[in-house]
Amino acid sequence: MPLADILLGSPLASSDEKSQRVGPARGVPIFGLDALSSAAYGPEAALTILLPLGVAGLTYILPLTTGIVVLLAIVYFSYRQTIAAYPQGAGSYTVAKENLGEGAGLLAAAALLIDYLLNVAVAISAGVGALVSGVPKLQPYTLTLCLVILVLITIANLRGIREPGALFMAPTYLFVACLFVVILWGLWRSLLSGGHPQPLVPPPPFQTAQAAASTWIVLKAFASGCTAMTGVEAVSNGVQAFREPVVKSARLTLTVIISILILLLLGIAELARTYHIGATDPGQPGYQSVLSQLTEAVAGRGVFYGITIAAILSVLCLSANTSFADFPRVCRAVAMDSYLPRSLTNRGRRLVYSEGIWILAILSAGVLILFGGVTDRLIPLFAVGAFLAFTMSQAGMVAHWKKAGGRGARGSMLINGIGAIATGATLAIILAAKFTSGAWVVVLLVPAILAAMAATRHHYARVDRETAPRGRLLAGPVQPPIAVVPMEQWNSTTQKALRFAFGISNDIEIVHVDYEGCEPLQRNWAHEVEHAAQNSGVPMPRIVRLSSPYRFVIQPIIDHILALEKKHAEREIAVVIPMLVEPRWYQYFLHSERNELLSGLLLLKGDRRISIVNVPWYIK
């Protein structure tokens, strides 16, 4: 069994496509991991901003979370509509493009691609970072661990869409179950104690307030908390991956994901408030994540604590997978319109868009290596792409309903309009709050990507124009080409090339480069050629000797052929080059690769009427 089959699974026929589709049970881990894992860092991000307010900051967490949940609900309804309107699968790119124009679509696509790329790097390094802080011995292997996980996720995805679904189901549902247990248990204890529960393990005390609450701090906390919403658009991009009826499966999956996320966000906020749990300074010793404090406060430091933390870590790591499910689909949609290399639209051996998976893997490996596996500083860049895409998509849906009209269009337009305004406003807040801490990178990167996409499209258009079929294929009888055979020595390889030349033309030229130190041609070769010409009835080949005072071998031949082409303005020229093919790569060093070089250079420097014929001779 070839290695590729073992690693990647045996090839799937295009007709196997239906069997590769998934239902909601697998759909949640595949398309929902990114969104669900956000519960682990969204609330924490908001609480970190509230840190300077001291314990007073806790009063804002429930209202803030409610705001985020409302926004989430708006986005949810809007994506439900998108799924119904575009059952062939339509992310922000398609929706924005079809309703607002190509520029808007590309803007959304560029934003999403950046978002997905960052998500892979940040998710893996967050998981590994948490693992390493638990097992400090692993510290020196941070980058290695990140890359190993990246490789595993890449392979799982190259094996097709179903496999990561199956692999990631257990940790995903364990994560959800554990958090639900913590939340319900915590609420129950809070209820019993009349709203003032005693934490089993007391959380670290709050610092004294260093600042008074201001609108700006609350807005910044909101912007940070919105990272909890990243990953929500994944389902709408991947509708085609769902089992029939696709719209129903996709919608159900989205509903499950969003419902769980809302419950988790609200539950965490309520527990933080009642158990007096705030963020701790991430740069300082004694840092402990909010979820870890919560679980300790509710359940103590036992086996359950360990299981919960392990589930959180693995889901953080695996949430990189959502990017792998979606990035190639976005690439494909853009490539279909020639804004990205067209090969991104090819499905690989396991019916996934393998090239997009490879590109994402290579780019994120680059980011991980660049940052040594510690990507904290990338987190601020993160939400910009997601909210830019949200806004474009919502605005696109408004335009869609306006065009479509009909019953219910007005209501749908209202929902999407509110969504567009809310996500747009949030984007503005995020950009303002995080511009100096990194969001400017995205602001620079997006136009660069757009320019590259435009250049790509332009290139394809030009190539298509230049290679369009033109004129009649043949207007009358054709003339065979002039066959030019470069001959260094008289041996079986050149014999064979010459035989081929006799087969295709009756106008043959043998070119030999004479230089000091070259091996002399066998004495009887010209006689042999003459004999062959008489026997076959083909005119005797012309024999051209090129002198080469500087001992160059290839250049004189190329010059001669270009001159020959000029001289015969109406003729095709076939350069028949003998090739010695050796079975082992290291034998490459033992033979002058002149003929390979000649072929390559003729292709590069040649002209339209020069074709290159490689006549191979195989060494056993």
Add this chain to the structure above:
Amino acid sequence: MPLADILLGSPLASSDEKSQRVGPARGVPIFGLDALSSAAYGPEAALTILLPLGVAGLTYILPLTTGIVVLLAIVYFSYRQTIAAYPQGAGSYTVAKENLGEGAGLLAAAALLIDYLLNVAVAISAGVGALVSGVPKLQPYTLTLCLVILVLITIANLRGIREPGALFMAPTYLFVACLFVVILWGLWRSLLSGGHPQPLVPPPPFQTAQAAASTWIVLKAFASGCTAMTGVEAVSNGVQAFREPVVKSARLTLTVIISILILLLLGIAELARTYHIGATDPGQPGYQSVLSQLTEAVAGRGVFYGITIAAILSVLCLSANTSFADFPRVCRAVAMDSYLPRSLTNRGRRLVYSEGIWILAILSAGVLILFGGVTDRLIPLFAVGAFLAFTMSQAGMVAHWKKAGGRGARGSMLINGIGAIATGATLAIILAAKFTSGAWVVVLLVPAILAAMAATRHHYARVDRETAPRGRLLAGPVQPPIAVVPMEQWNSTTQKALRFAFGISNDIEIVHVDYEGCEPLQRNWAHEVEHAAQNSGVPMPRIVRLSSPYRFVIQPIIDHILALEKKHAEREIAVVIPMLVEPRWYQYFLHSERNELLSGLLLLKGDRRISIVNVPWYIK
């Protein structure tokens, strides 16, 4: 002016060869640097071994040096004879091969190649090491400095044989002049003081004796001192680089080199004795080289001291150049007999054997990088190769005179016989004394190189046998090949390929791979082909559609062509592949390189009757 011309000089015609030859004035720096620079480390190496004897060790240095000088004289006379006997240039390889057989020749060649390679690494790192110990700030750049010097020496050598000669003349003669001044001045002061001169700067005191003198220590000191003889064989390899009359020029050069070396060695030994200068422990702080101590003792620490030390350092560095002059010549001689890649016999643009220069540069860069630019540990390996080559060459000359006979043959045989015995005995001493400290590496390396050389020769013999011209070129009229045109789309590139196919054959097959997601062929293409067939009088091409359930594109075509070849046992098959040639390398990523892959794979996996025709289409 192209970069290659600026860096390497404009190409030289083969007829310019004579003007590139050198006389003794340039010959000494080119072929003598290695030998002359030995004066800087040979005596020191012997004195280091005598260190445990304390000041008593000094009594042995003059007799030991005398022994080395006698050996040197024997080798000198023997190489003089070699030059006369082989005016076409003959190093140890040729002499041993022609007189003792190919095995002996290859043994000598392998030994020399190792010696030359080590010489480059050791010489450059010795020079840089001395510079760095003078300017400790440069310490972190040791390896960089080594590589920069290596690059400069490589470029100088690629520019031809004359240029390094001109470049290195000044430092070489400055080195010789300075040392002569030190020696004469020192002797003069010693004479004035009745044999007990007072050093201007007193040398470091001797340690108290830790061992009594023994035959083994003296022999080891002799073996170490013999490193002073490395590099002596260089002239005899390079006879052809000398101006007419070559034998006279070469002999004169050799005489100058050996005379200077003998005077330097004797002078240094005598001064060490009278000024009480011994080696200092190279691993310890306070280390100072013997030449530095000598110059200080004789001339004090003034400007002259600075100049002398600078000249020694630069000559140490530049002595790597001798390897660059000789290594390619040895490679060429061996490659002429097919024991090394034949391309080593080609002369480059500046009439030097460039490929050998490149290989030496790459290998020594590898050694320098491997050892981080500090190659002290390689010094013991050094003399083994040189003395092995000496011995083979001397023994070869004995056999030569025996065969040649005639007047004076008996006397010459005696000289070479003594030389062979002396160098052979020295080799045995060196091997015994230095086996554990590194000489074993050479003992392992030599057979490995011999095996590779034998394998190379074997490979060439097989290829020559398999590619020998066979049978008649053509026995009768020839049949044109079956032309197969793979067609992905109907556009100008495939049109052009098809037009070419019509030109060479009347048996054309168009192959199209059908897979899910492939772009459909234009509707009217088949009609267009039919029209062309009618117009030109060629039979209508067969159209073959291959289905590809797994979306592979290349494999079905290759399988089909191999099957077609099987079916038509007597026919040649020409696969006519359209090629889109783009002007910029990055455009490579924008197009599927399927046709390039198909060409390559067909060459690799194909069979004898399948030829590949690349029909290029150029994008402007």
